[in-house]
Amino acid sequence: MAASLGCGVPTAVAELHDGETVLDLGSGGGADVLISARRVSPNGKAIGLDMTDEMLELARANAAHAGVGNVEFVKGYIEDVPLDTGTVDVVISNCVINLAADKTKVAREVARVLKPGGRFAVSDVIADPDMDAATKADMAAWTGCIAGALTEAEFERALTDAGLVDIQIMQTHRVHEHAASAIIRARKPEADA
Numbered sequence: 577m578a579a580s581l582g583c584g585v586p587t588a589v590a591e592l593h594d595g596e597t598v599l600d601l602g603s604g605g606g607a608d609v610l611i612s613a614r615r616v617s618p619n620g621k622a623i624g625l626d627m628t629d630e631m632l633e634l635a636r637a638n639a640a641h642a643g644v645g646n647v648e649f650v651k652g653y654i655e656d657v658p659l660d661t662g663t664v665d666v667v668i669s670n671c672v673i674n675l676a677a678d679k680t681k682v683a684r685e686v687a688r689v690l691k692p693g694g695r696f697a698v699s700d701v702i703a704d705p706d707m708d709a710a711t712k713a714d715m716a717a718w719t720g721c722i723a724g725a726l727t728e729a730e731f732e733r734a735l736t737d738a739g740l741v742d743i744q745i746m747q748t749h750r751v752h753e754h755a756a757s758a759i760i761r762a763r764k765p766e767a768d769a
């Protein structure tokens with residue numbers, strides 16, 4: 577299996593249970609999808625969403641090689657998730673939200689696809705409030721997941737505006753002079769207000 581390109585271990589912080597449906601935003605080679613699929617089996621399933629055919633093919637090959645059947649890999653953008661409203665128990669993601677051009681759209685899509693009471697547990701890069709303009713505009717830093725990153729306050733605002741609650745952002749380790757990897761958790765309220 578190709579190595580994970582993530583910045584953390586979202587599957588370690590998402591409590592997954594048999595029967596649940598898990599969605600991995602930007603699933604890449606599918607490593608976190610396979611781990612999740614095993615943890616929600618035999619009755620649950622894990623869905624990987626990615627925008628590139630190459631990664632979807634790699635992920636499907638990895639799932640077949642691992643003999644994991646309760647997985648599905650779908651093509652699409654995390655800003656426009658091709659899943660029905662209220663169908664997912666847990667959204668995970670490993671170092672992908674920072675790559676999205678419109679993070680508020682991603683947060684709204686997360687809130688839409690989650691079931692009431694559903695959980696969000698991701699690893700991502702968080703920018704320091706003092707990240708300078710040169711770093712923000714640096715394309716090498718962008719592909720390294722640094723330049724596009726939100727600050728803690730911006731991330732929290734995007735999740736709150738989308739309707740998510742119980743937001744926790746825990747920085748885990750430094751990945752750049754101006755950025756850290758973090759675990760971000762939130763929950764969709766049980767019922768719409």
Ligand SMILES: C[S@@+](CC[C@H](N)C(=O)[O-])C[C@H]1O[C@@H](n2cnc3c(N)ncnc32)[C@H](O)[C@@H]1O
Pocket residue numbers: 579580581582583601602603604605606607608625626627628631652653654655669670671672675676677
């Ligand atoms: C840094 S890799 C992380 C892959 C995987 N999560 C892991 O931990 O190994 C980013 C992945 O997200 C996908 N991706 C990036 N932006 C995306 C977007 N806006 N919508 C869907 N997939 C996206 C890329 O195709 C790539 O497979």
